Amino acid sequence: KQEVTQIPAALSVPEGENLVLNCSFTDSAIYNLQWFRQDPGKGLTSLLLIQSSQREQTSGRLNASLDKSSGRSTLYIAASQPGDSATYLCAVPGNTPLVFGKGTRLSVIA
Amino acid sequence: GAGVSQSPSNKVTEKGKDVELRCDPISGHTALYWYRQSLGQGLEFLIYFQGNSAPDKSGLPSDRFSAERTGGSVSTLTIQRTQQEDSAVYLCASSLVRLAGTGEQFFGPGTRLTVL
Numbered sequence: 001k002q003e004v005t006q007i008p009a010a011l012s013v014p015e016g017e018n019l020v021l022n023c024s025f026t027d028s029a030i031y032n033l034q035w036f037r038q039d040p041g042k043g044l045t046s047l048l049l050i051q052s053s054q055r056e057q058t059s060g061r062l063n064a065s066l067d068k069s070s071g072r073s074t075l076y077i078a079a080s081q082p083g084d085s086a087t088y089l090c091a092v093p094g095n096t097p098l099v100f101g102k103g104t105r106l107s108v109i110a
Numbered sequence: 111g112a113g114v115s116q117s118p119s120n121k122v123t124e125k126g127k128d129v130e131l132r133c134d135p136i137s138g139h140t141a142l143y144w145y146r147q148s149l150g151q152g153l154e155f156l157i158y159f160q161g162n163s164a165p166d167k168s169g170l171p172s173d174r175f176s177a178e179r180t181g182g183s184v185s186t187l188t189i190q191r192t193q194q195e196d197s198a199v200y201l202c203a204s205s206l207v208r209l210a211g212t213g214e215q216f217f218g219p220g221t222r223l224t225v226l
Contacts, residue, residue, distance in 0.1 A: 034214060043114075043201055044217040089153070096155035096169055097143055098215060103152070 002027045002094025006101035013080055014109050021075040021104045023090035028071045035064050035075050036089045038103070044089065047075075080108045112136070114218035116202050122224045123192055131187045131221045135204030141213065142185050143205075144177060147220070148198040156200075159185060160207070192225045199223070 003026045013019050023033070032051045036044040048057045048064040050073070056065040063076040073090055087105045091098040115134045123129050135142050144156040155169040159179040170176070174192075179185040189196055199220040207213030 036217075041222075043116075043219040044203075046214055046216060049214045091153075097141075097158050097166075098145075098153075098155065100153040 002030075002092060002099045004090060004092060004094075004099050004101040006088075006090060006104050008104060009102065010105040010107075012107040012109060015080060015082060017080050017108075018076070018078050019080055019106070021077070021088050021106070023073040023075070023101055025071045025073075025092050025099075027094065028068045030068065030092045030094075033064075033066055033073050033090060033092050034098070035062075035073075036091065038087045038089060040086075047088075077106075080106075082108045082110045084108050114202055114204050114216055116200075116218040116221050118221060119219065120222045120224075122226065124226050125194060126191055128188065128190045129192055129223065131189075131200050131223070133185045133187070133202030133204075133218060135183065135185070135202070136216055137183075139204035139206055139216075140182070141205045141207045142179055143203040143215065144185070144187050145201045145203065146198045147201060151198075153201070156187070189223075192223075194225045197223055197225045 005024045007022050034049045035047045037047050038044050050057045050066045061078040066073045085108050087103040089103040091100045117132045140161045142159045146154045157177045158166040174190045177187045199222050201220045203215040203217045205213035205215045
């Protein structure tokens with residue numbers, strides 16, 4: 001059974017700092033991995049999807065890496081801004097269409 | 111084009127009543143998913159539709175929950191005889207996919223259900 005873990009559960013950083021969010025999964029036989037952002041009271045916004053054959057994907061200040069063999073993915077956020085404050089979730093296909101981690105709640109302080 | 115839409119955005123109901131939640135996926139997306147997010151819990155898969163295939167209902171928590179998808183587009187999630195533990199945000203997603211979960215999923219804003 002696929003399980004997804006995200007650490008830390010919460011993170012607070014000053015504006016401008018670069019930061020890394022971690023995601024680990026127990027079954028490395030994944031098809032892809034998706035990172036989402038969720039603002040309070042809102043749905044999920046897809047940030048990046050990495051196929052299993054890829055090592056990383058970039059979108060603006062976001063860079064996601066994938067190491068299937070070790071069951072890990074990281075989301076790197078460069079030059080963080082207060083508008084980046086949200087909960088970040090990673091998810092992989094598993095015994096259900098997507099298995100989610102519990103997320104990292106990020107606060108960027110101006 | 112328009113994203114995934116859900117209605118209502120908020121629903122307050124009394125214990126024992128039935129509720130219907132609606133999801134309108136992105137046009138052309140063949141797969142539609144329902145998830146539930148309870149306070150302090152992660153996202154929980156409920157049901158998955160892919161084209162004309164029989165839906166994957168493996169995540170439905172009880173037989174009070176059912177869903178249908180008409181014409182391969184709009185979906186309705188029905189909860190009968192609601193209980194307080196059904197209170198949660200119900201999220202719908204859609205994707206272009208051939209295999210479950212392998213396509214990028216796009217989520218709607220959710221319906222917040224409160225059962226009094």
